[in-house]
Amino acid sequence: MSKSILWKCMYMARDLRSGALFDAIKRYCHGDVLDVGGWDFFESIKKRKVGFDSWTVLEVERQDVDLSDDPRVKLVIGDGCNMTFEDDRFDTILNIQVLEHVFEPIRMMEEMTRVLKPGGIMIILLPTTSTMHMAPYHFYNFTRYWSEEAIRHCGLEKVSLTPLGGVWTSMASHLLYFVMQSVRVKGMSSPEIKRGLLFYLLYPFMLLFAALSFPLCLLFGLGDLQEEANNHLVVVRKPSN
Template structure:
């Protein structure tokens, strides 16, 4: 069966249905982070590197939580790409460059760095700094996109990171990778961008999709849901991002 036949099969033989395809990027990441943070021993000192609005502090009640960020992002400064409507860092414990954090060597039992690497000019320097300030056997929790649209401009320098980046640079800088898993897959990523299509059409083409076009998008999402449900390993081509758990040697 060729692609055209597959599309016709799902467009015309399946009823339009509600799908979750392409919508679970953030929730999957948050669930994984909560699970990893719960595994860190009670009372451990954790650094939230590039903490932003400190949204994961709520999962660290059993830990000695320390937040760090460079604290320079202001969404009102540049009208380009995807920007937050508002942004509030709150009270940060440390304001510094992520590659030069003013603490002693081996200061932390754990570090988490979530969706930050694409916003750092040299993320390898951040890994080197994490190695310096993390204790032996300390936990390192990282998430970053595999592919991403421009966001948080002007502080968006890379579209994303493949697993091979982590496997190379973490090993080189004194870490053992315990777990590295993809978030989503090729079909989920396509669906995520298709979900954006009505807004993108309006914003960048000044076209509002009509009812038939919106219906076609819904039907296409049914196809992508079925393909994702039958997925074997398309994440090796494309996914939302990787979740990484490592420990300092």
């Protein structure tokens, strides 16, 4: 399985607007790192000065991507909800926009907690207002309250819980995704969902509205309300024994 050029561009855009994520990674990332479902996220990491001893990418299947020529980086094929790693194995665990694609996200949280060393750090990026993508493997969005309950459930200590984006940036994102869904970009549309006659009649006006509204939404997003954040950046620590 490989990413299309479109998806690579989408992830580049995510990286550009996720400065807080990379700040957290640079601050907390250390030692032996597990990147759960990271695909080629390491490509974004190696451009930045991030300290680590080893970097393990856990994926459910082999990916058509050249992770790195760095001998410290390796790909492991396995199930993030049933890991084969021993307890207390990693110093840092990353989970970047992965839990929404897992049918049992709390199970993955439990497994990540198990393999994280006491005192280790887990960094999670969770979508809150995401539209459908990577269908049919998009199951959830998560509120900050889910994050707080999951932290308690797993016995972790909250370091920070930061909303990224808000109402207006969510609207801008939805307008962009509307255009891609309307032309049935793979992974963003379901073939079983049919278009009605009114859709085709109104579609030119919808596109005009989206084109005019998108830059305004980005502008208003500079002073956004964060109750409906695009994502939440969660940093937690496993208590020391």
